[in-house]
Amino acid sequence: MFRQLLGRLGIFLLSLVAASFAIFVITQALPGDVAAVILGHGATPEQLAAKRAELGTDRPFLVQYLEWVTAMLGGDFGRSWFSHLPVTTLMAPRLGVTGSLVSGGLLLAVLIALPLGAVAALRRRQWPGLLTSATAQVGMAIPAFWAGIILVFVFGVLLRWLPPNGYVPLGRDPGRWASHLVLPVVTLGVIQAAVLVRYVRSAFLEVLAEDYYRTARSIGWTKWRALSRHGIRNASLSLVTVLGLQLASVIVGAIVIERVFVLPGLGSLLLDAVATNDLVVVRGITMVLVFAVLLINAAVDISYVLIDPRLRAREAS
Amino acid sequence: MKRAELWVGLALVTAVVAMALVSFVWTPFDATAVGSGPRLQSPGLPHVLGTDHMGIDIFSRILVGARSALYVGIIAVGIAALVGVPLGILAAWLPRWGAEAMMRATDVAYAFPALLLAILLAAVFGASTETAMVAIGIATIPAFIRVTRAGALSVLASDYVLAARAAGTPAPAIAVRHVLPNVAHLIGVQASVSFAMAILAEAALSYLGLGTPPTVPSWGRMLGDAQTYLFGHPTQALWPGLAIAAAVLGFNLVGDGLRDFLDPKLREVA
Numbered sequence: 001m002f003r004q005l006l007g008r009l010g011i012f013l014l015s016l017v018a019a020s021f022a023i024f025v026i027t028q029a030l031p032g033d034v035a036a037v038i039l040g041h042g043a044t045p046e047q048l049a050a051k052r053a054e055l056g057t058d059r060p061f062l063v064q065y066l067e068w069v070t071a072m073l074g075g076d077f078g079r080s081w082f083s084h085l086p087v088t089t090l091m092a093p094r095l096g097v098t099g100s101l102v103s104g105g106l107l108l109a110v111l112i113a114l115p116l117g118a119v120a121a122l123r124r125r126q127w128p129g130l131l132t133s134a135t136a137q138v139g140m141a142i143p144a145f146w147a148g149i150i151l152v153f154v155f156g157v158l159l160r161w162l163p164p165n166g167y168v169p170l171g172r173d174p175g176r177w178a179s180h181l182v183l184p185v186v187t188l189g190v191i192q193a194a195v196l197v198r199y200v201r202s203a204f205l206e207v208l209a210e211d212y213y214r215t216a217r218s219i220g221w222t223k224w225r226a227l228s229r230h231g232i233r234n235a236s237l238s239l240v241t242v243l244g245l246q247l248a249s250v251i252v253g254a255i256v257i258e259r260v261f262v263l264p265g266l267g268s269l270l271l272d273a274v275a276t277n278d279l280v281v282v283r284g285i286t287m288v289l290v291f292a293v294l295l296i297n298a299a300v301d302i303s304y305v306l307i308d309p310r311l312r313a314r315e316a317s
Numbered sequence: 318m319k320r321a322e323l324w325v326g327l328a329l330v331t332a333v334v335a336m337a338l339v340s341f342v343w344t345p346f347d348a349t350a351v352g353s354g355p356r357l358q359s360p361g362l363p364h365v366l367g368t369d370h371m372g373i374d375i376f377s378r379i380l381v382g383a384r385s386a387l388y389v390g391i392i393a394v395g396i397a398a399l400v401g402v403p404l405g406i407l408a409a410w411l412p413r414w415g416a417e418a419m420m421r422a423t424d425v426a427y428a429f430p431a432l433l434l435a436i437l438l439a440a441v442f443g444a445s446t447e448t449a450m451v452a453i454g455i456a457t458i459p460a461f462i463r464v465t466r467a468g469a470l471s472v473l474a475s476d477y478v479l480a481a482r483a484a485g486t487p488a489p490a491i492a493v494r495h496v497l498p499n500v501a502h503l504i505g506v507q508a509s510v511s512f513a514m515a516i517l518a519e520a521a522l523s524y525l526g527l528g529t530p531p532t533v534p535s536w537g538r539m540l541g542d543a544q545t546y547l548f549g550h551p552t553q554a555l556w557p558g559l560a561i562a563a564a565v566l567g568f569n570l571v572g573d574g575l576r577d578f579l580d581p582k583l584r585e586v587a
Binding site: 011014015018019022023026027029137138140141142143144145146149150152153157245248249251252255256259260270271273274275277279282286289290293294297 | 421422424425427428429430431432433436437438439440441442444513517520521524525526527537540543544547548551554557558561562563565566569570573
């Protein structure tokens, strides 16, 4: 098992190198001279040369890449081309916003999708199952930002139950922090749940086709008992994998949701940086987001080995 | 039931395609002329869905918007299939370590969702429909690689491929004559589902102002504009969203329906 874990870790590190290289290549591919872009048309050749030296763009490509990676390992993501603040300083206050949104959304999605997916599988030929599947199908087709806009209108404008947008830090006022996060989390969670329901459903359907399930039923257990005793544990293996894969879309979904609800998270910072062509910030945030996705994927892989005795046994035999 | 799914999906897709085609020859009003009508009209006559903040007929913009959605979908899925399918067949053919390396690379690519890649490319090359299409297309390649490889693996293990090999048929000929036709249905299903995802991604990008430019009507951007006027004119935010949902639902249902129709063995699986 140790060897397997080490293997997964190696794959994670390799992925990280590959991903960071891809990000670096793309953000370095800017047609033309970055220094010229920053300084504008009126810059003298001396100013340009000085700027290039300052940015390090006058050195070989691989050297720049290695410097970038080494600096990041030391916690230095560079400085914004425009505000000249360290990227980490810009990101720090926003991590909590995006973190709350993503974790809240994912949690809500699971809480909705688990029971609904079970219903959709167990009652798949009756109206509760069909209705659940149909609702999930429609939910998958709804753009999250549209759902957000509708929720803003209903609960923020029409009923005035919740603030339509904005953010209050947890430390300043926990109540208002929560009230500002309700709509974004619900938007993200419900739309994500629609996607998740299908996976939960098929995970449970696989269990329903298993021998141990049939045995449990044949000794007189009810469907629900058989499923809750055997189903959830067995289905959880594929669910963990799916959750890991879904995380990428939750994180990306959060970028859009932050824009809908004007939340000051990483997504808004990323979009602002795109608008001002601040590639150092764009690169830094993309790297953080991709790192998070890869880390979770690796954790899922590793937990898979830890959870499933069959995978461990394969190694031993 | 499953057949009904396919029919509903086909009806929705046909409706969206029809909207796009009709918009080439006829729209009730000019879909791009700013100030051609009264601003922010509620639904009624002659503007059935009302007008937006620029005085443009919303129904006309919805019709033309179908073009943008389909355009991005076709190009993005086209890129993904043209690159992904050959790579998928290749991955099925490679020796074990080669295939392993390739599928690991595919996994890494999965960490770049379409939207993130599109934002990254928009930051470097500027936001445009082309950037969005290419980004969505590239991000969809891994899905095609996986599906094609899975299908190709079982085809390559079949007796008729063995026979073709024994007869000395060169590998490229086997790929084209035997593998491709037998994985075509899988690719078709994937294309339909990816089309739906491409429409969603384009809508989100346009909403963020990183996709279709303001001068070209697109459903996502219409929603972005509508949000600004949500307080006084909420119905504006309804139509483009419904259009997106209908198009995405249509392609998803066609994908699902096609999967069951073409291959009953796959029924009940995801």
